[in-house]
Amino acid sequence: MKRATVIRHLGFEDLGNLTEILKQKKYAVSYVEAGQDCLAAIDPLAPDLIVILGGLISAYDEQNYPFIIDEMSLLERRLAADLPTLGICLGAQLMARSLGAKVYPGDEKEIGWSKLELNPIGMHSSLAHLAAEQTSVLQWHGDTFDLPAGSILLASTTKYQNQAFSWGKRGLALQFHPEVTASGVERWFISHACEIDQIPDVMVTKLRQDTKDYAARLEIQSAKFWQAWLASL
Template sequence: MKHAIAIRHVAFEDLGTLAPLLRARGYTVQYLEAGVDTLSRLDALAPDLLIVLGGPIGAYEEGLYPFLDDELHLLRTRLQADRPTLGICLGAQLMARALGARVYPGPAKEIGWKPLQLIAEGAASVLAPLDGTLTSMLHWHGDTFDLPEGAQCLASTDLCRHQAFQWGRHALAFQCHPEADPARLERWFIGHACELSQAGIDIPALRADSATHGPTLARQAAQALGAWLDQLPTP
């Protein structure tokens, strides 16, 4: 069996629809809880796959959350070795920072469902099933990042130029949330209640959009992420 480790920052932002996909591809999954588990003890190169998930803190806030230093060190080591790595939302921002790029507040909160705009390289990649003509995408972030040197941008939106990038042969990062499970998003609406209120988000409308778009995203993301997993090296 292949071994995947997922670093989780808040309990409800988990692997979502990616969890059954990993099981179907022969992975056992272990969660490590950021800020609770000692990430500095983890052998950065040992897992067959490392996934860094989302969360409500900034990738640049290590002064407030010192465990971010351990995550950044873990990602630098792993990325330099070209070991399979997936970042989602905060995870993508941490990957960008680990690769030397700047992470900073974006022009506005981007929360809700909106299609991705795949650029030519994205349309020719495993992300093709996530094209905006095929599915909408869940966005939930306030920060953004510069594209790391040597990375290839794959997708954008009007508010966020860098929605997805690949680096090396085996690293993929999403600013957005392809793993979003429509059956479990009510936990997000509760857990992020303060952020949603401050951003002026209409929660009933967001819930309705999630019911409308979520099942299609789940199918398309399974195709895209399944194709990405299939091209990773076998242990």
């Protein structure tokens, strides 16, 4: 079987709907828990796929979370070798930073369901399955990043320009969350309660209703997206 190593920063932010797709593709998945397991022990070149998931911390806060240094080192070597690498939200920000781009707070937090705006290159990639006319996607972030030199921008939203970029032939960074499921995201509403309460125009009731309206469709389209992306590696 192929091996997928997944770095997780929060217990409730896992592979979600990507889990079954990796199983179908004969990947053996192993989670590595940031802040608990030794990230420096991961051989950056060994796994067939490395996935860096989301989290509440900032990609530039190694002073408080020193394991970020090990994640950056891993990504630098992995991306230099152009090996299959996927970053979601915080993972995308860590990819951008490891490629020399700046990561910083955005003008406002982007939380909730929205449409992706794919550019022509994005429309000719596996992300076409997540285009605005196909589905909405979940956003949940306050930081953003500059586009790394040598990378290719694939998608934007009205609030954040850099929503997805590719690196080489096998690196993909996604600011948004295509992996979420309707049942799984309910845990986000609980775990992010303090953050939600601090944003006047974000309410759990609205997030829950939008999830009811959009999550099932996202799962269908995400399955197509994951299948297409994995097939391209």
